[in-house]
Amino acid sequence: MYQTKIATLAAGEVSYFEAGKGSPLLVLHTSGGPLWTPLLEKLAGERRVIMPVLPGFGGTAMLGGVASVVDLADLAADFIRTVVGAPQVDVFGASFGGRVALYLAARHPDLVTDLVLEAPAGVAVGAHPAAQDPQAARTGLFAYPEKAAHLSPTPDIADGNRAAFRAYGGPVLVDDELVALLPTIRTQVLTIMGTLDRVTLVEAGQHIAAAMPNGRVTYVYDAAHGVQVDQADAMFRVVRHFLDKGSAFIVASREYA
Template sequence: MKFQRKRVDLGHGAAEYLEGGAGPRLLFLHGASGVRITSAVETLARARRIYLPIAPGFDGTEDLDRVVGMADLANHIATFIASTIRGPADVAGHSFGGWIACWLAAQRPDLVCRLILQCPAGLNPRTDEALEGDPATFLSRAFAHPEKRRPETKTPEMIAANRARAARYSGAVRYDASLVSRLDAITCPTLILYGRKDGVVPPETPLILEKHIPRAKIVYIDDAAHNIEVDQPEIYVDLLYQFLD
């Protein structure tokens, strides 16, 4: 499945994104490493029109003066949905992208039909816990099956720059109390996916989301860590098809 890289003017600045597939619209919000086209995304593109917006400053894109925090990122994505997709869409977010997706659904519930949160970041109550650490340690925490990853196409410098931008947007906050206070504004059906071997996002996170989002449901995935769609792509795709259909 081929994805085209496109660019659109949103008024407050430009947005770059990848688009591919055919069918009902599904928007993916990427993690802190930047956009990834996984085998699961390619499979979903056989039955969905996939949009993958690149957050400003990620993957070599330009920063935008008016987009400085997580709520700003959500507003940026809301403008993208309204102007490019031209209507509400199903939204899936992974990790850092799941954090943005929560803000989006809380601020603009009219633009989100259904919400899928794969190991979302930003709701870690363990504020005294050590961060990811060196790349090898992070890899072991992020993947139950690192051998399933596709060959890396980003340079180490780009990955480091992407992660630095994610930290800048979040202000290095690990527990977003402001977001928690607004989670009950998320009115759409919400699927929370959590890998039982996740070493990045703690198990308290999905419970916080389920408690505060009125129509949320948690599904735990065995033999999967932080990147469920890589560790267990078939299960991930099946769950999304069931939820979206």
């Protein structure tokens, strides 16, 4: 299980979760806040998993000067330099956290080794805005919502998470600034999508794979937007394999998907 700690950064105090030992893995959480999922527990068996609580989420306060997704990426860079203690780290970003992670890789390429994205937000190029059903975004997070029941925050925390998400711009189908940066990201990037995802459209993974020099996309079956909750074991096998193999990664066996 994780420990909760406090880091003092240039922008102010940031709390974070940490568990495990070994090579560090920075986790950037979804707009649903910092949830310690079965996937993170599995990864902590092999890695030092570190998840900063982005300001405003998880019952924390917003920080002055941190008002956009770009600001969050710069905050994550400061966190890596101040807390992680390694010159470079592997990064895992889920949904909204995937958007932050992409800005981090683009703006601070010296800090990111390999990058794993789970259904990243903001890059669904080619998708018509009407294709993203708001009701699906509210109710289609999980194919197996019972697996997420014990992870749900209290109503007050959930309200705070939604307010923070809105403060950082809310849901964005296509972030044009980010899309323009994708070809500059040269790190190894794996995007993982659930085959049942109705929140982040399939175009997101396909566009990333095509736009970045070292981008790949793979799919986990029988999973919706929250792949790490719906299919934690399959997600773990794919993530571990990619982080172990890097540029040599290939999904060549059903063992990994």
